[in-house]
Amino acid sequence: MHVDVRIPIGLMFSVFGVMLAGFGLLSASDEAMYSHSLGINVNLWWGLLLLVFGALMLWLAWRAKKQEKPPLP
């Protein structure tokens, strides 16, 4: 394939992960807001999960690229 689709996916979810987790940390004291999500800081935890998923995708793409390199002449 021209471009490994895992790269944009990995990048996007990493960005989402950082944004959500960061926002979760900043807003951790806002109990009124998190009463929606049953008192769970869903931004922080789901953000971390997205970050892990994004990193995993990037790692898979990186590994595939490494394997693809033609053997030395």
Next chain:
Amino acid sequence: MKTIQLGLIDYLILSVYFLFVLGIGWVLKRYMRTSTDFFLSGRAIPAWIAGLAFISANLGAQEVMGMAANGAKYGIMTSHFYWVGAIPAMVFVGVFMMPFYYGSKARSVPEYLKLRFDEKTRGFNAISFATMTVFSSGISMFALAKLFEALLGWNFHFSIFISAVIVLFYIFLGGLTSAIYNEVLQFFLIVLGFLPLTLLGLKGIGGWDGLVGKLNIVATSPANSAGKAFASGTWTESWSHLGTAASNPMGVEWFGLVMGLGFVLSFGYWCTDFLVVQRAMAANSMSAARRTPLIASLPKMVFPALVILPGMIAIALHFQSSDGFLPLANPSNPAEGLDYNMAVPYMLKNFFPSGVLGLGLTALMASFMSGMAGNVTAFNTVWTYDIYQSYIRPGQSDTHYLWMGRITTVWGIGLSVAAAYFARNFNNIMDVLQLVFSYVNAPLFATFLLGMFWRRATGHGAFFGLLAGTLACMLHHGLTIPHGATSPVKGGWLGATLHEYYSEMALNFYGAIYAWTTCFVTTIVVSLATKRNKSADELRGLVYSLTPRIKEPGLRWYKQPAMLGVIVLAAAVVLNVIFW
């Protein structure tokens, strides 16, 4: 339901998503050199990407909003759309039909019909399919705009405009590859954006047991969606209440469900609809093409947890609240009563704080876009290859057809916008879609079944079979009505009413059964009465008995289509038994 004020973080997430979607189209632009690149991704897509795109192209508005609406309206019976409908059909198309689609090198489903039958059968299918895709993509857009109007207070016309322009941009530049890449991205976004909704919803209602308890109240109350009390458990047991049409909210009994939905409509959609089949045709090998629907069926199997469960939780939560049904009512017109399409928005509002809310809304946006893009790419391919190249201007250069494909993306989306405004007249999107599909898709599966497995089927047989099947469906719709029908769009427009069904769903299922049977019988009769129009040589690779069996020695067991198919079917049986 009051509109939600989005925070800065929510808008940021939505913007990041838009940037990535547009960026993918931009990056892929320089790889679009020939019409094969644009319409078929140069047949170079690996199986897992094609598989996820296959499922994502189907994961449009009808899936997320419609299935949640059905979950609220009918409960766990909605899972029949998956475990009786989609899964067996997806296994069938992968194991039995893909060898002919991919092996024939046809560039579209109508083109296969031309190779197998004749020109008129292709023309009929190409035109009806093109019409259908325009409607589907219009319905997607309408659902998005209506939702964002209700939920965020966004202007209806603005939402239509923005979604149309973004989809236009990335398909115009990157063709099918761009649509497929974005569909994979959208797939993960939809899963990861909606999963917290199911998890929080289940936790909030006290787990599965808590949900069953609440839904038993819904089932036994005459204030539920069907307006009458059923046995307790009707909302949480998928097969137990299918004995008669009167004993469940879907208003259909097991025969109509298994034959109408399971056999005719689902096989008609998954096995012959170019929208999904196009993804498999873009795969990089025969084996990858066959695995595409099978890989897709794995996530499809667990989607009920993602799309049906939130609807069930919404109605359960809602029933306990003191203010009757109001939270689910359409805010722009409360007098309309309960709007089940509001189930997902209601859940988003209920459980998501700012931040994850942005992610959930982005996931919704992604689902609408993937559904719409699927329709647009299928439409421009069928238009360019099967209508324009065949009937309007044959014999032009490849560059000319590539240009036509791009232009068609523009006016195809324009037509979809028109269809979106048309769709404003309807209440439950799924019913409308089923209606459209039952006209077009239901008879088609009979044509393909006979075409692929009976070499004696002729071009005249296929054409008149399709025509008769479609007419039978329209006639059935014109002569019967669903219970409580208020407009002729729902049925009975021919004046005389021969039968009244319990629900629109039942009417659609039976319409499909009549269409399929009419097409099947007519095709056989006309085929036997006419001469064969294709020699055995011309049918090689197109018909089962004239195609050498595919042998794939050395393929690992988990990559063998038949083996994968057996595993998927066994898993579907287990799921049916668990929720019996």
